[in-house]
Amino acid sequence: MSKIIINPDLCKICDICILSCPMNIFIQKEEDSIPEVTHEEMCISCGHCVAICPGDAISHKSFPEGSIKPVNQDIRSCPLSTEKIYLPEGHITFWGWECT
Secondary structure, three states: OOOEEEOOOOOOOOOHHHHHOOOOOEEOOOOOOOOEEOOHHHOOOOOHHHHHOOOOOEEEOOOOOOOOOOOOHHHOOOOOOEEEEEEOOEEEEEEOOOOO
């Protein structure tokens, strides 16, 4: 069984998991397709994908449901800015995406 699961019913196809994963394990084969996990063995279990997903579509075997606080979507006002995302064990940096 995979340790990372993307629920297609909850996924907003926003690409945030793809852009925010420090190990680049998510890919999107087509513009409007659900991201897929590749090279899962490279996952460092940081929990960033679970925290950043606006649809709560990503679950990770290493983190029981509710153990990672979701990122407040309001703090991402300018996607091109670098923002700190605080998780239970410290912080990681999210490099933003294209501003609109």
